[in-house]
Amino acid sequence: MLLVVSVLMxxxxxAQYDAAFxxxxxxxxxxxxxxxxxxxxxxxxxAYSMQLAGFKHAPSTMLATADMPLFFLSPRHGAGxxxxxxxxxxxxxxxxxxxxxxxxxxxxxxLSVGARVGMLNETFDGSKVVTLEGNDPVFATSEVNGTGxxxxxxxxxxxxxxxxxxxxxxxxxxxxxxxxxxxxxxxxVNRLYYLTGGYTLTFKQPQFALSTTAILRTDMQAWRGDITxxxxxxxxxxHLYGGLSYSPTVSVAILLGTTFHGIQIGYSYEMYxxxxxxxxxxHELVLGYKTDLNLFKKGKNxxxxxxxx
Numbered sequence: 001m002l003l004v005v006s007v008l009m010x011x012x013x014x015a016q017y018d019a020a021f022x023x024x025x026x027x028x029x030x031x032x033x034x035x036x037x038x039x040x041x042x043x044x045x046x047a048y049s050m051q052l053a054g055f056k057h058a059p060s061t062m063l064a065t066a067d068m069p070l071f072f073l074s075p076r077h078g079a080g081x082x083x084x085x086x087x088x089x090x091x092x093x094x095x096x097x098x099x100x101x102x103x104x105x106x107x108x109x110x111l112s113v114g115a116r117v118g119m120l121n122e123t124f125d126g127s128k129v130v131t132l133e134g135n136d137p138v139f140a141t142s143e144v145n146g147t148g149x150x151x152x153x154x155x156x157x158x159x160x161x162x163x164x165x166x167x168x169x170x171x172x173x174x175x176x177x178x179x180x181x182x183x184x185x186x187x188x189v190n191r192l193y194y195l196t197g198g199y200t201l202t203f204k205q206p207q208f209a210l211s212t213t214a215i216l217r218t219d220m221q222a223w224r225g226d227i228t229x230x231x232x233x234x235x236x237x238x239h240l241y242g243g244l245s246y247s248p249t250v251s252v253a254i255l256l257g258t259t260f261h262g263i264q265i266g267y268s269y270e271m272y273x274x275x276x277x278x279x280x281x282x283h284e285l286v287l288g289y290k291t292d293l294n295l296f297k298k299g300k301n302x303x304x305x306x307x308x309x
Contacts, residue, residue, distance in 0.1 A: 017093070017189050018170060018217075019061040019086050020224055021049060022245055022253045022268040023286045024196075025213040029067045029080050031194050032154035032168040033099035034114030037069035037078020044289045051282040059088040067099070076103045078114075091187075094121040095150065109159035114168075116152035121145060122177045122187045144180035148189070149173065156196075163199040170194070190219045207234050211243075224250060241266075249273070251281070264288035 021027055027045055028035040044066045052058040067080030078101040086093040097118030103110045123145040154168030170192040179185040198213035209232045216225045230243030239259035246252050251273055257266030270282040 017219075018192055019049060019051075019059070020217065020226070020247075021047060021061075021063070022226075022270050022282065022284050023047060023255065023266055024215050024226065025198065025211070025228060025230075026264075026266060026286050026288065027063065027065065028166075028196070029099070030063060030065050030082060030084075031196060031215070032114065032156055032166045033080070033116040033152055034101050034112035034154035034156040034166060034168070036067040036080040036099050036101040036114055037075075038067075038101070038103060038110070038112060038156075038158065039290075040069055040075055041290050041292055042066070042068040046287045047284065049282060049284045052276075052280055053283055054280045057089045059086070061086045077101070078103065078112075090125045092123040092125075094123075095119070096121075097150070097152070099152070101154075106157070107159075109157055112154075112156040112158065114154045114156070116154075118150045118152070120148045120150050120175060120177055120189065122148070122179060124179060124185065124187075144185055146177045146179040146183070146187075148175035148177035150175055150189075154194075161200060164197065166194070166196040168194045168196075190221070192217060192219050208232070209234065211241075228255070230255060245270075253282075257286070262289055262291050264290065 024031060027047060029043070029045075045064070047061075047063045049061040050058070051060065062085045063082065065080060065082035067078060069075045070077040070079055080099045080101075082095075082097050082099075084093075084095040095118050097116050099114060099116035101112050101114035103112045123143065125143045151172040152168065152170045153172055154166060156164060156166035158164040171189045172191060174191050175189050177187045177189065179187065195216040196214065198211065201210040201212070203209070211230045211232060213228045214226065217223065224247060226245055226247045228243060228245040230241045232241040233239065237260075241255070241257050243255040244253065245255060245268070251270045253268050253270040255266065255268040257264065259265075264287070266286040268284045270284070271278045272281060
């Protein structure tokens with residue numbers, strides 16, 4: 001079982017460094033910095049993905065993001081920050097980043113340009129490596145780590161609340177992170193390109209809407225695509241959604257979620273179609289909070305006292 005996970009780990013590290021979230025549509029400012037501050041609200045998101053459940057040393061990923069418009073400049077400016085902690089086998093990858101976006105009205109919608117700078121921290125626990133010959137110099141014999149500088153860039157066009165399309169590049173500088181005090185070991189991070197899009201279909205009953213989204217990831221060597229459809233019910237107090245997601249040759253997933261008092265909760269279960277069984281899938285939980293935040297708007301938060309009416 002450890003051998004199977006190790007093969008998956010090596011395949012993922014060589015092909016696509018970043019984890020693939022099933023709820024990518026809810027984490028848009030992570031996949032594209034141009035989405036920062038786009039909706040005029042403060043937007044906080046957290047996601048946890050437990051992949052290949054049931055396998056020893058299976059991958060797990062934690063992500064926390066926050067973005068908002070910069071009102072002291074203008075609503076055209078947005079900013080955000082985030083932290084990612086990704087564990088797969090004996091590797092641990094961490095990323096801390098800051099990002100900025102500019103939104104320009106164009107053709108009835110908005111064209112957004114965003115950039116991100118961050119620091120990568122790579123760790124490999126060589127103390128747990130077991131080789132056939134023992135003391136193989138190819139592998140570290142203790143825990144080694146290193147840091148590297150990272151840059152991301154993105155473009156996005158949003159047309160009202162109907163549709164959007166985006167293109168982004170992660171790891172633009174293709175950093176090579178040296179590990180250990182003597183820098184003998186190295187993790188090479190390839191550039192990763194994302195193409196995203198979405199369209200919302202409304203019905204005669206205004207409380208219902210069908211949102212379709214898609215994402216394509218590639219490092220020009222391997223690729224993964226996801227297509228997702230979510231049917232949402234938006235009542236006066238109750239907001240619910242359910243949907244399906246499909247990744248050709250990889251998996252199929254179910255999605256459920258709700259929103260109340262600005263708090264958003266979503267869950268998905270991804271079942272792989274490669275023959276490992278439906279019970280060894282990926283559990284993913286997304287939590288979010290969204291609210292208006294304009295401290296410079298006149299009259300905001302003003303209250304009258306009943307003592308002077």
